[in-house]
Amino acid sequence: MTRTAIKLRLNQQQLELIDNSVKAGEGGSREELIRRALREFASANLSQPGSNK
Amino acid sequence: MTASDRKLIRELTIERGTGKALELRRGQVLRIAQTSGRQCADFNCFNLHDYKEFFHTGRTRHLHGLHPTKGDFLWSAPPRERPMMAIIEDTVGTNDVLYPRCSAFLFEHQYGLPVHTNCHDIQAEAQREYGLTPDDVHDSFNFFMHTGVGTDGHPFIAKNTAGPGDYVELLALIDVLAVPNVCGADVMMTSDFELKPLKLTVFEASQADWAGVSEPPRLRNQRNPLQFKVKTIKADRELHRDPAYSPEFTNVPIEITDVDVELSAEETGWLSQLAATGQYGDTDAEVLRYVFFTWWIEQFMRGPKHVRRG
Secondary structure, X not given: OOEEEXXXXXXXXXXXXXXXXXHOOOOOOHHHHHHHHHXXXXXXXXXXXXOOO | OOHHHOXXXXXXXXXXXXXXXXXXXXXXXXXXXXXXXXXXXXXXXXXXXXXXXEEOHHHHHHHHOOOOOOOOEEEEOOOOOOEEEEEEEEOOOOOEOOOOOOOHHHHHHHHOOOOOOOHHHHHHHHHHHHOOOHHXXXXXXXXXOOEEEOXXXXXXXXXOOOOOOOEEEEEEOOOEEEEEEEOOOOOOOOOOOOOOOEEEEEEEOOHHHXXXXXXXXXXXXXXXXXXXXXXXXXXXXXXXXXXXXXXXXXXXXXXXXXXXXXXXXXXXXXXXXXXXXXXXXXXXXXXXXXXXXXXXXXXXXXXOOOOOOO
């Protein structure tokens, strides 16, 4: 299965926000939370998410 | 004589999470320039010889609208109401005098982050060099802050469009203490979710600089302390630099960490579609960061979201 690695540049304050959300149970890890955001954002903003895959 | 005939006085860079108080004499020009772009600069300004006269967003907004630009003035508060500085160049045109400065309260209340860079505390820390207190920080002029008001009457913050090297230039019309800072809002849209340094340059203005400034009004109701019934205050009016001053900005240095995110083929496809719209960033990483924070704001931020709808 093909996977793509993305490198996000984040500072310590932004990581604190992410880590707080992970601690609150919104995601199992930083990566899972970010992927959840992408999934839900795409669902809300793309007419046919994933149509070009 | 042209603007290029200017005499260079000083150059410096303000780092992420910081600001700097600069003494400018009448006839000196402050340039606030982008480094890598998309960075908001908050700004305070005081009469150098009487700190009770300071920049007023309300009067400036009243006279020049929500987005002052080249040809407009930075006015002091009533009852002084003098033009303190003139905007003589603006290569972007997305300035704001609608939003207040961000503050520690705001990040604690809306994001659950009690210790966070914010423009109020950065301004207070920079102004402390001249003996001013946190109560002396005033509403900011927000350079390079792209804002608007929606049809529902609510203000919103739009994507920052300032590019590398873009700048604004301010000509001091009186002696001032000018205090620019790198906006500390990295989890809002203001600076595209990334804090970047800003370059500051001070010049002696050329005749060409003065030639572009219209004559400001001089009216009897631009009052000064000589006309006040109570003429004295409980502090010196002259601002004196504290030689023992040592900056203590919150959360500085701002340190960048690369966070690796592995996306499935399906997720990569969504990201590609979003990137193709051109609305969210220039690189996949920028698009994903934009997506994450705007999603987070929508899901979890308390209070008004300040995003354009519809």
